[in-house]
Amino acid sequence: MKLLVVSDSHGWNTVLTDLKRRYANKVDAMIHCGDSELSADNPAIEGYTIVRGNCDMEDQFPNDVLESIEDARVFVTHGHRYDVKMTLLNLSYKAKENSADFVFFGHTHTAGVEQQDGIIYLNPGSISLPKGRREKTYVIVEVDKKKADIRFYDEKHHEIEEMHTKFSR
Secondary structure, X not given: OEEEEEOOOOOOHHHXXXXXXXXXXXXXXXXXXXXXXXXXXXXXXXXXXXXXXXXXXXXXXXXXXXXXXXXXXXEEEOOHHHOOOOOOHHHHHHHHHOOOOEEEOOOOOOEEEEEEOOEEEEEEOOOOOOOOOOOOEEEEEEEOOOEEEEEEEEOOOOEOHHHOEEEEO
16 A cells, blocks of 8 residues: 655645646555645645645535555544644544554644554644744655555655654554
């Protein structure tokens, strides 16, 4: 399984179109973790699984999405409803409640990934307004039965090698 994960584009539709053009036939799913600030009918988000962020006015976006992609359960949310700026505890309760293998979220604009209790929590950072790093980021997640390979990229599609992380499954 190969996934593209992006968040917090805040109206920057050209970057979403660029990502879609680059990865549409190379990934199994394209996921946007909210704060696109685009309408549901905007062509830039067509093909993305998308959730509603705190800056999204579009009520057609769900708050959370739980998807089974190949052999993995993926929980997607923006994060503001789980207080992710303070703690991952509330999000971890929801992940466990949904038997999630992966949790993708945004809101903090801070790129990072960690594994707790066998669940991988991934924040791709912000593709438009990053915090904690200067790079505007998105992530490619590659998963097989034994490992998850997480690679962060900047908006110019250069890998940020020091953020590359692998987890056993």
